[in-house]
Amino acid sequence: MLGKKQLISFINLCNLRVLNNYSGKNNSNMSQEITSIHSHGIEDDHEMPMSVILRPLPPQVNNEKVESIMKTLQNANESSKVPPIDVLWIKGREGGDYYYSFGGCHRYEAHKRLSRPTIQAKLVKSAVEDLRHYLGGSTPDLI
Secondary structure: OOOHHHHHHHHHHHHHHHHHHHHOOOHHHHOOOOOOOOOOOOOOOOEEHHHHOOOOOOOOHHHHHHHHHHHHHHHOOHHHHOOOOEEEEEEEEOOOEEEEEEOHHHHHHHHOOOOOOEEEEEEEEEEEEEEEEHHHHOOOOOO
C-alpha cells in the first residue's frame, strides 16, 4: 500500500505525463501512454453524455491547461489525442446506473467550456465501497 507522499508523487507523475502530451511533447505516442491506473486494462471508450456524469468534488484547474486542451479539441486533426476520462460506473442496489468522475478535471472542464454534450470516457466498473474511498461519510445511498 502506498503512503500519502508516494500516492501524491504518483498522481503528480500521471498528471505530468498527460500534461506533456497536451503541450506537444511526445504526442505521437499518446495512445500508448498509460494515463490512468484505474482504466489501464480497459480497451473500450464510450461517448458519455456530460449530463449524466456526477462530479461531487469541485475541481481546481489551471486555465492555461484547460485552454490548451480546448484548442486541441477544436482541431479536427488533433482532437483524438485527448485521452478519455475515467468514469466509475456503479450499479445501485435496485439497478440504477451512477457515473462518477473524480479525475480528468482539465479535460472535463475543456469539454464543459466548449459546451460539448458528450465526452470520451473509459467506464470503470465499481461498487459503492469504491466510491466510499473518495467520499467517505458523504457517500450517498445509491438506489
